[in-house]
Amino acid sequence: MYSFNSRIRYSELNHQKGELDAYAIINYFQDCSTFQSEDLNRGLSYLQEHNRVWLLNSWQLEIRKPAHLGENITIGTWAYDFKGFYGYRNFIMKDSQDNPLAVANSIWVYLDTVTGKPVKVPYDTSYPIEPAYPMEYANRKISIPDALVKNPQITIVNSNIDSYNHVNNGQYIKMAQEFIPDSFSVRSMRAEYRRQAVMGDAILPMTFTSDNCITVVLADADEKPYAIVEFQGESI
Incomplete structure (x- = not known):
């Protein structure tokens, strides 16, 4: 699992409830996958050079426990499968005691930016494959x-x-x-x-x-x- 640590900021809170909402959690997850891609040299520059882009097809997010101001958190992600032009990726957000605050499944499409059409994910992908997170997977x-x-x-x-x-x-x-x-x-x-x-x-x-x-x-x-x-x- 690729991960980074952070702390919940006031600017990220839903001010009606004083906790992270779905949008804020998804932003953390997006950042985590972007950091991994950049660290693997498969980030924005690589994709632009090869006329490729990963487009998101669907999210499935489960909020297990509210996250509040000042909490220390760990955000993690990993790929669990590639099939044809699809990529499948899990995410997790944990508190300082390693308890899950939120988990997610996501499905991505690998696209040729010149033709605008999906293309097969290359076999030599740099992303390590790990087991899928044990959650009930919904239809995309x-x-x-x-x-x-x-x-x-x-x-x-x-x-x-x-x-x-x-x-x-x-x-x-x-x-x-x-x-x-x-x-x-x-x-x-x-x-x-x-x-x-x-x-x-x-x-x-x-x-x-x-x-x-x-x-x-x-x-x-x-x-x-x-x-x-x-x-x-x-x-x-």
Whole structure:
């Protein structure tokens, strides 16, 4: 497992609940996989030189225990499989006593940036393969509920964009979290990415809410999804 240590900052907290939310946790996980790639010389420069990019297909996050201001944490990641043009990666966040705060599964697609098409992951991958984390793995595809409520559009701005000139996957989660009421405690999250939004695009958020689930579809004006985010939890 590749890992790094950190400490939870005030700027990372959900200020309604005073703890890390799904967006903040995902940011830690993204940083961890980026650090590993850079340390293995398979980071941004390598990918750009070879006209390649890893695009995220889906997240599955389980929040085991709330994380609060000042806590010392360890963030870890490892690849557990490569199949065709897919890469499979686990993540974990632990407290100072080595207890899991959050765990995640992620599925990535290896893409040729010239053709825009997926390509097979090379056999000589530098990422060591380790056993998959023992968790209940959900389907990477999320069903869209029928009774969706349309909300005001969101225009993509510069702060939503990453180095590949499209909306960073974490930004979709941040947008979706705006529709979680303060009375709802998130226990798990899934995100499925279907298309890439870019600067100036208009996002139409459509939502469905039940007692234990909030689904947010982030779509274009024709209601074709860019991303679907599902939060599971309970009212408190």
